[in-house]
Amino acid sequence: MSAITINGLEFSYAGERGFSMRVSSLEIAQSDRIAITGPSGSGKTTLLNLLAGTLLPAAGEIRIGDTCINRLSDTDRRRFRINQIGQVFQAFELLDYLSVEENILLPRLIDPAQSASGVGRERATELLATVGLADKAAYFPASLSHGERQRVAVCRAMFNRPQLLLADEPTGNLDQANKQNVVDILVEQALSHGSTLLMVTHDRSLLASFARVIDFSELTAGGVST
Amino acid sequence: MSGALRLGWRYLAFHRFKSTVLVAAVTLMIFLPAATRLLVEDSAEALTARAAETPLLVGAKASQLELVLSSLYFHAESPPEISYQVYQEIQDTGLARAIPLNTRFNARGFPIVGTNLDYFEFRGLELDEGRMMGLLGECVIGANVARSLDIGSGDSVVSSPETVFDLAGTYPLKMNVAGVLAASGTPDDDAVFVDVRTTWVIQGLGHGHQDLENAGKAVVLSRGEGTVTANAALVQYNEITTDNVREFHFHGDTSGFPLTSVIAVPPDEKNGTLLRGRYLEEGVEQQLVVPDEVLGDLLETVFTVQNYVVFGLVMLSLATVAVITLVFLLSHQLRRGEIFTLRRMGASRGFIATLVASEIVFVFAASLLLAAALTWAVRLYASQLLLSLLTF
Numbered sequence: 312m313s314a315i316t317i318n319g320l321e322f323s324y325a326g327e328r329g330f331s332m333r334v335s336s337l338e339i340a341q342s343d344r345i346a347i348t349g350p351s352g353s354g355k356t357t358l359l360n361l362l363a364g365t366l367l368p369a370a371g372e373i374r375i376g377d378t379c380i381n382r383l384s385d386t387d388r389r390r391f392r393i394n395q396i397g398q399v400f401q402a403f404e405l406l407d408y409l410s411v412e413e414n415i416l417l418p419r420l421i422d423p424a425q426s427a428s429g430v431g432r433e434r435a436t437e438l439l440a441t442v443g444l445a446d447k448a449a450y451f452p453a454s455l456s457h458g459e460r461q462r463v464a465v466c467r468a469m470f471n472r473p474q475l476l477l478a479d480e481p482t483g484n485l486d487q488a489n490k491q492n493v494v495d496i497l498v499e500q501a502l503s504h505g506s507t508l509l510m511v512t513h514d515r516s517l518l519a520s521f522a523r524v525i526d527f528s529e530l531t532a533g534g535v536s537t
Numbered sequence: 538m539s540g541a542l543r544l545g546w547r548y549l550a551f552h553r554f555k556s557t558v559l560v561a562a563v564t565l566m567i568f569l570p571a572a573t574r575l576l577v578e579d580s581a582e583a584l585t586a587r588a589a590e591t592p593l594l595v596g597a598k599a600s601q602l603e604l605v606l607s608s609l610y611f612h613a614e615s616p617p618e619i620s621y622q623v624y625q626e627i628q629d630t631g632l633a634r635a636i637p638l639n640t641r642f643n644a645r646g647f648p649i650v651g652t653n654l655d656y657f658e659f660r661g662l663e664l665d666e667g668r669m670m671g672l673l674g675e676c677v678i679g680a681n682v683a684r685s686l687d688i689g690s691g692d693s694v695v696s697s698p699e700t701v702f703d704l705a706g707t708y709p710l711k712m713n714v715a716g717v718l719a720a721s722g723t724p725d726d727d728a729v730f731v732d733v734r735t736t737w738v739i740q741g742l743g744h745g746h747q748d749l750e751n752a753g754k755a756v757v758l759s760r761g762e763g764t765v766t767a768n769a770a771l772v773q774y775n776e777i778t779t780d781n782v783r784e785f786h787f788h789g790d791t792s793g794f795p796l797t798s799v800i801a802v803p804p805d806e807k808n809g810t811l812l813r814g815r816y817l818e819e820g821v822e823q824q825l826v827v828p829d830e831v832l833g834d835l836l837e838t839v840f841t842v843q844n845y846v847v848f849g850l851v852m853l854s855l856a857t858v859a860v861i862t863l864v865f866l867l868s869h870q871l872r873r874g875e876i877f878t879l880r881r882m883g884a885s886r887g888f889i890a891t892l893v894a895s896e897i898v899f900v901f902a903a904s905l906l907l908a909a910a911l912t913w914a915v916r917l918y919a920s921q922l923l924l925s926l927l928t929f
Contacts, residue, residue, distance in 0.1 A: 363881070365880070365881050386885070387856075389883045389884075390883070391883060392882070392883040393883035398882065399725075400879065401880075402812075404874070404875075404878040404881075406544075406875055407549055407551070408547055408550075408551030408552065409544075410547045413547065414654065417879075417882065418667075418882065418883070419540070420543060420544060421879065421882055421884045421888060422883065423882055451551075456600070
């Protein structure tokens, strides 16, 4: 069974933006590590949002494993996203008023079902140790470097052992040394949990870390119009 | 605690300064109008209760309010004096029981109330320890005096000079504490009670010194018929004891000695009316007032002022509500990124709404608790606060 299956996907933003996108077919295998490249504004982030279920296609289907995410109810889609999809953003998106540990535990706070479960601090401690931040659990994001913040964001994305890890230009705000470090951590985490990794990047120097590179222009050839 | 509530709490705790300012603003918004109303209503109740228990008051023709405040609450400047004769005359009419009051002096900030034993019976005051004052120079102290000065029966308290520069004035008198009154929750708790004659000693109208009959030449300058002239070596007593009490005496007719006022307690309304009539006659140098009426006039003014003040405070509260709403809206605007992230991670609309609402609820709950505590504290000291304001 594929990790991601897209068939006849059509999407367009309503209103003045006048953006529409078509992906006729895409299949990504389980535990694959994919880098997506392409020009700015081509729709890479939109594709990640469609895969995460935060945007819904006008037509077609998106399957994560055997779940057609765009056919789920709002509540089920949210729950699926919390539990099965980890996301890493370019600007880290950590909450400044929560400690490093609390930021990693955020998926548990958001999901009422998880709030009651016993999973928590041990998992956060374990993740922090794997990214070399075991001693920073009580720190607040403002006191961390950019590289450290993104490592915390990776820990947060991996908290629920997701089957799909989406990273949207996670190295965009980092210096060269930290870029490779964060990509290594992402790949390492994805491998150790058997997650499928899909990362959008403009940085060609990082592509060597991925098993496959998809050129977004080719993926949507004849299907993307702006 | 649910995730949203926890996040809300963490946000407020992290932004301590902002949260504290918000809580302080909301607290004042709730507290000020509520406390003003409570302060006036509670203290008015306490003040009028004491005034209602005091049927009639006779004093010099001057400010009625000052007369009532100084005689009932021992809290105002001492009004012009009347003579002890006024007390004797009221007694002689048989129309009312008279209780003399002299409230001119104080001891370490607590008013000295010169009166007689009838006062304690009239006010229903009971002893907590010791006995009632029996000798000249003895005192009975209120519960708050005993607590504040940490003294009890067997100790002593010294009267304070009227001014620091009163070099030619009276010597401080050391008064022995005979007993301590049980707390009554009235101004009597804050008073030092002495026999009215003791206040005359404090004033210098009575004094004690060594026996001149047996004094040597070193003290006596000359002896004439009925008069003895002594020099400054004569020993003056500044404490009245069982040994020297006989040496204390008053020069002149005590009926002309000063009082602040006289409480008149008629047995019935008819006697009261007759007594009031006597003070309406022309040429009478004193006035008779009904404390309840005097205080009623004052409180009517206070209530009117209070209504304006409360109206102003409510307007101010509305403005504060508007500002606080703006603060919350701006804060929400600034946190759009955070809310967007939470939504992208899977947070429901309900979760976000609970998060925002929880912050508002926490701020208002903390403010309510604080306002309640402050209001409670104000309520405890309502009467004293209002009296201080009135006599400021």
